[in-house]
Amino acid sequence: MAVVSFVGALKDKYCPEEVPPDTLKSRIKESAIYMAPGVGCPLERRRSVVLDACNVSSVGEGLEGLCPLVEELHLSSNQLSDWSNITAILHSLPRLVFLDLARNPLSANQIAEPMTLCTHLQTLVLNHTHTTWSALDTILTVATNLKELHIAHNGYSTVSLSPTVCHHSLRRLQIQCNSISQWSELHKLSPAFPLLHTLIACDNPLSSVTHSDVSVFPELTVLGLNNTLLSDWTSLEHLAQLSKLSELNVLRVPVAEAVNDDKKRRFPIIARIPCLSKLNKSVISDTEREEAERWLLREYEDQPHPPALYAHYLAKHGMVARLADVDLSPRKFVQLEFHFKKDRKKITKSVKMNQTVSELRQWVAEVLLGDASAKVRLLYVDCMGWEGRQVLSLSGRKLHSYREMRDGDQVHVQLLP
Incomplete structure (x- = not known):
């Protein structure tokens, strides 16, 4: 498949009739016949463009003013490897708020020339691009209103953002499916994104969560840790230090999978992180929370080192009688x-x-x-x-x-x- 330019792919899909480049923009304004098949919208009025897997490798000539109202652009699975092309696209689409560059070979290239300020972009998808941290430093510096960043499947084992990066607009970061094994690496994201609301770090080989200062992730509300390697309850107990955490997803983690009973699998987490309102997408009711607290009192009544909240629950509920061990399984x-x-x-x-x-x-x-x-x-x-x-x-x-x-x-x- 021959490589094509962004402008060429745009014309092929949305302006199927051959039109001389110097008259394309004027002809679009004059007539409504230049429309993508089945789309019914002139290029000059389009707000969404999808050019996934079109073998696009460059911008091409004549993009300026061609589709000035585009807000959403999908360019995944193409051949864009030079950041100068990305800069040109951002500059030529002044209303662009969503850009998907997943599966483009951007890994070997740095951003050589300064990028112009890009205040309109709000969501950027860089999954499977192996974008370097230094390139992300530059992007975050110019995309001052970026609210959502996707950097999954990029092979990161460490977080190497510049200590000078402090982005106050980013609310959601998806860094799943990488190779991050230390919670201390995720800690580094906190000063860079002080107002981060949602952090999705699923499918990383994260084995433990170390004690977290309450100043870390001061606004973090949603945390995704599905399919990690968390293997002890103390790690989950440390998450209670995230002062605004209300929704946690920890499906298919070893410490919880070791518990056979689905109900009891939730109790240790709910009891250890009292600020949660949702666990694994399910709302925690007042009844379930009380049952979890009472479960913890029974479970650790005779243990020398109970969880930190044991004394609090003991003062709240008093001594809780053990439940009778009744076998309700059918007779053999x-x-x-x-x-x-x-x-x-x-x-x-x-x-x-x-x-x-x-x-x-x-x-x-x-x-x-x-x-x-x-x-x-x-x-x-x-x-x-x-x-x-x-x-x-x-x-x-x-x-x-x-x-x-x-x-x-x-x-x-x-x-x-």
């Missing part, structure tokens, strides 16, 4: 009485509860009647009178689903012709 075997109407005999046998009605019929025919080909009808009689009499007719139904079969219940066997 039950002693049933099998009654045979024909010869009026009764046999008591131990029966597996995880088998189906069909399997029980076959067992009765083979073992109790000695005739595997015999066809039988089974009538279950609940000795407590709760279920009454019922024909076991659903072949695929498990026996333990019949409320609860108990020792002494009866099964009346009838031979069918």
Whole structure:
């Protein structure tokens, strides 16, 4: 596929008829026929342009004033490698607020020439570009109103922003799917983005969270740590130092996955981070919060080193009685009485509860009647009178689903012709 310019790709998609470059802009203003197929909007009035995977490698001639109202530009999976092209695009699209440059080979190039101030850009996507930290320094210096930055899949193992960077507009940073293993590296983002609201750091090999000063991330409200390697509850306890944290996502992390019960998997986190209002996208109710606090009191009642909030919860709830350990799982075997109407005999046998009605019929025919080909009808009689009499007719139904079969219940066997 031949490489093309941004202007060329723009004309090919949105102005399919061949038009001389020197008359393109005037012709667009004169006629409404130069529209992208199915789009129905002249280029001069377009607010969104999508040129993903068009093999764009340069800007080309004549971009200035060509589509002055464009606010959203998608250029992912192209061949843009020179930052001067990006600078030219930003300069020529004065209303651009969203720019997606994902999967462009920008890794080997620095920003050689000064970039002009770019106050209109609000969202920048640089995933899979391996953009250097020095290039990000420059971008953040000129994109003074940038609110959202995506830098996932860039192979970062450290955060190397210049200490002079202090960006007061950025609210959301997505740095997931990199190689950051130390919480201290994420700490470096706090002075650079003092008003950061959302930090998505999922799918990084982060193994622990060290004690965090309350001045770190003073405005951080949403934190995403799914698919990290957090392996101890103390790390999650340290997140309580983030004073405004209200929403935390920690799905598929080792410390929580070790707990089999879904409900109890939430309790240790909720109890350790009392400021949370949402955990893993689910709202934390007042009832769930109280249950979590009481769970922590029971869990650490006899432990020499309970979590920091143990004393606070003890003062709030007092001593909490331990819950009785009741096994509510279905019984594996039950002693049933099998009654045979024909010869009026009764046999008591131990029966597996995880088998189906069909399997029980076959067992009765083979073992109790000695005739595997015999066809039988089974009538279950609940000795407590709760279920009454019922024909076991659903072949695929498990026996333990019949409320609860108990020792002494009866099964009346009838031979069918």
